[in-house]
Amino acid sequence: MRDAAFDTPGSASTLSRSPVVNDPLLDVRSLGFSAGGEKLLHGVDVAIRRGSRTLIMGPNGAGKSLLLRLMHGLLQPLEGAILWQGGRMNASARRAQAMVFQRPVLLRRSVIANLKFALTVRGMRGAKRADKVRSALETAGLSHLARRPARVLSGGEQQRLSLVRALACDPELLFLDEPTANLDPASTAAIEALILDANARGVTIVLVTHDAGQAKRLGEDLVFLQDGTVVETGPVETVLTNPRSEPVRAWRDGRLYLGPNTQSLNNYPGRKN
Amino acid sequence: MDSFWGAFSGALGLVIALDPDLMEIIGLSMRVTLTAVFLACLIGLPLGAAVGTFKFPGRALVAVILNALMGLPPVVVGLLVYLVLSASGPLGPLRLLYTQTAMIIAQMVLVTPIVAALTRQVIEDLNREYAEQFASLGVGALDRLTAMLWDARYSLLTVALAGFGRAVAEVGAVIIVGGNINHVTRVMTTTIALETSKGNLQLALALGVILLMIAFAVNAGVMALRASAARAAYA
Numbered sequence: 001m002r003d004a005a006f007d008t009p010g011s012a013s014t015l016s017r018s019p020v021v022n023d024p025l026l027d028v029r030s031l032g033f034s035a036g037g038e039k040l041l042h043g044v045d046v047a048i049r050r051g052s053r054t055l056i057m058g059p060n061g062a063g064k065s066l067l068l069r070l071m072h073g074l075l076q077p078l079e080g081a082i083l084w085q086g087g088r089m090n091a092s093a094r095r096a097q098a099m100v101f102q103r104p105v106l107l108r109r110s111v112i113a114n115l116k117f118a119l120t121v122r123g124m125r126g127a128k129r130a131d132k133v134r135s136a137l138e139t140a141g142l143s144h145l146a147r148r149p150a151r152v153l154s155g156g157e158q159q160r161l162s163l164v165r166a167l168a169c170d171p172e173l174l175f176l177d178e179p180t181a182n183l184d185p186a187s188t189a190a191i192e193a194l195i196l197d198a199n200a201r202g203v204t205i206v207l208v209t210h211d212a213g214q215a216k217r218l219g220e221d222l223v224f225l226q227d228g229t230v231v232e233t234g235p236v237e238t239v240l241t242n243p244r245s246e247p248v249r250a251w252r253d254g255r256l257y258l259g260p261n262t263q264s265l266n267n268y269p270g271r272k273n
Numbered sequence: 274m275d276s277f278w279g280a281f282s283g284a285l286g287l288v289i290a291l292d293p294d295l296m297e298i299i300g301l302s303m304r305v306t307l308t309a310v311f312l313a314c315l316i317g318l319p320l321g322a323a324v325g326t327f328k329f330p331g332r333a334l335v336a337v338i339l340n341a342l343m344g345l346p347p348v349v350v351g352l353l354v355y356l357v358l359s360a361s362g363p364l365g366p367l368r369l370l371y372t373q374t375a376m377i378i379a380q381m382v383l384v385t386p387i388v389a390a391l392t393r394q395v396i397e398d399l400n401r402e403y404a405e406q407f408a409s410l411g412v413g414a415l416d417r418l419t420a421m422l423w424d425a426r427y428s429l430l431t432v433a434l435a436g437f438g439r440a441v442a443e444v445g446a447v448i449i450v451g452g453n454i455n456h457v458t459r460v461m462t463t464t465i466a467l468e469t470s471k472g473n474l475q476l477a478l479a480l481g482v483i484l485l486m487i488a489f490a491v492n493a494g495v496m497a498l499r500a501s502a503a504r505a506a507y508a
Binding site: 069072073074091094095097098099101105107108109117118121122149151152166169 | 402405406408410411412413416420424425505507
């Protein structure tokens, strides 16, 4: 159920359907998803501009990762539709996308074998594949670790490998689910640089993050989710600096938003300010 | 007690002297068991991996059946294989009864469910970790299966080891379909049973000791391999 704060002008579907978003690369329409009798996403409208960097933000349990998985086709929506370049999401659309998970999923093989596997799956062989692998290793700064088992790398190295593996598949659209959640600042900066570089080369980015600083460094468009629905969209800077909805204000101020008719937890009796 | 130690020292003498009869029985045992385990792996590994990876109607039932078949009574398997291979059975014209092939078939029937059921468990766990990444990369069904079998190779060694343990220690089924014929189908376990009944404890004990040594050696080898693989983060 939408509360009054969600219906402020320019929020939710109004903004995501703004005339600016003509011919979106990925178009999410009235998306809904339930599990165990609970509605986890409902009425979600999001349009991803080609070549843009879109951030999906919101508190824990808002449905960010679920939305990402639905957009990437790892789960099938129960309501609504997801259109790829105006058409149906099919196998070739899926192959034009890639995803980096919060916890890197690496095969029990060497660094180089992980890259080779992904490229082989995409039908690449021989010299072309070797060039791609070499280039990916250099981009990630992992050339000296090429023969090392992937699972003994540090968290930052594993995530860089996971990211360049995804990028080596030449995706048009790259989904990233909190890729720097467990990383130190230097590793985070390296991942962010790779993301910005990929975007500069034309890769559309959709990124889930909890980090407001990262949002400002990486984002152009922001989609804010609360309780499984979009409560505000717009340019990152605008939404975070001057939020129009109470859930975003609460999130920005570090307050727990409990609903339209409930006081935030920062006001509970006895709280020390 | 004296007779025990006498038999034991006699057994050691046979082992140290590499007694030709003893060596023949060991060689035959290993040939039959390793062939049966190899064939069981050839069937059981992909079967278990497929059940652990793909969703299809009746998947849970197949898993239950595989688990239940792990406890197949060897004498029942021996009897069934005997009926199939006997002159009046469907494979009677092949004249396989009382041959090493019959023993391999019986052991394979016993070991395949063990390999398949344990493989299903290993691959199902791995699939839980890999499934989304594979779906994201667009990995096809066959590539998924082979990739997971390869990545789980060190865990699957233990699975093969379990199958080997079952096969090498098997006596009930192989004595029914093999007939325990000297120089033809007489393996370690059937010889132990026969020589014990004849009171020839030296040979029986010698074979028992060797059977134990083989079991220890194979287990130690596989465990060492697994440990080194785990240290290198491949397991």
